Amino acid sequence: MEKIIEVKDVIVEYLLGKVVVSALRGINLEIEKGDFIAVMGKSGSGKSTLLQIIGGLQRPTKGKVFINGVDLSKLDENELAIFRRKNIGFIFQAYNLIPILTAIENVELPMIFYNMPQKQRTEKATKILYKMGLSDRLNHKPSELSGGEQQRVGIARSLANDPEIILADEPTGNLDSKSGESIMEEFVEVNRSFGKTVVIVTHARDVALYANKIIHIKDGLIESIEEIRRN
Ligand SMILES: Nc1ncnc2c1ncn2[C@@H]1O[C@H](COP(=O)(O)OP(=O)(O)OP(=O)(O)O)[C@@H](O)[C@H]1O
Ligand SMILES: [Mg+2]
DSSP: OOEEEEEEEEEEEEEETTEEEEEEEEEEEEEETTOEEEEEOOTTSSHHHHHHHHTTSSOOSEEEEEETTEEGGGSOHHHHHHHHHHHEEEEETTOOOOTTSOHHHHHHHHHHTTTOOHHHHHHHHHHHHHHTTOTTOTTOOGGGSOHHHHHHHHHHHHHTTOOSEEEEESTTTTSOHHHHHHHHHHHHHHHHTSOOEEEEEOSOHHHHTTSSEEEEEETTEEEEEEEOOOO
């Protein structure tokens, strides 16, 4: 199997006044291409911090992150932003869609940075939204969509630039269990049909069980890695 994400001896410390808070205390982790990983652990254990480190949204205090062999610490802020845009799609608990834009405009937005012509953008966004079951919601604004529908738009947007890696922090955290299940089925599709490497953070074991590996984090350290077997 091919390694796509490598986290080496990562420590993250925050300085709060004079107090040092250790969010990650020495993480070593390898994720293979095509993996579907769930990160679980108590509140404050470091799950979101780990996701941000993997996605290059934040830099570690010590240690390194490699994505497809690229050492993120060697990239300056501008190079890192370009690298993220090309390689990583993010999905958030609170959807983070632009309220004044329609579903299709939200999905087209990341493509604008690539100077993709309007016609091509619209075609691509439409195609992804159809796959997410939103063919009749293209011109709805976020406030005119249910939570589950907004999160589908969030997933569609994360796929816009065709990144290899999809990272999601509690993507079902604001949803009822039924919408949560259908969002998790979309992640399975994103992993299997689109062939993306997926890492999600969740509190809920039933959500984590959609993944093929669960990484349990405790107090900023990996406690165990659980392989999920399916019959
Ligand atoms: N910007 C910050 N400044 C100071 N401390 C922080 C900051 N961000 C996170 N922390 C601390 O780092 C630790 C890990 O935080 P993190 O957000 O990664 O936890 P989490 O596992 O995602 O928790 P939750 O399940 O509540 O989202 C916590 O103790 C938190 O208080
Ligand atoms: Mg968190």
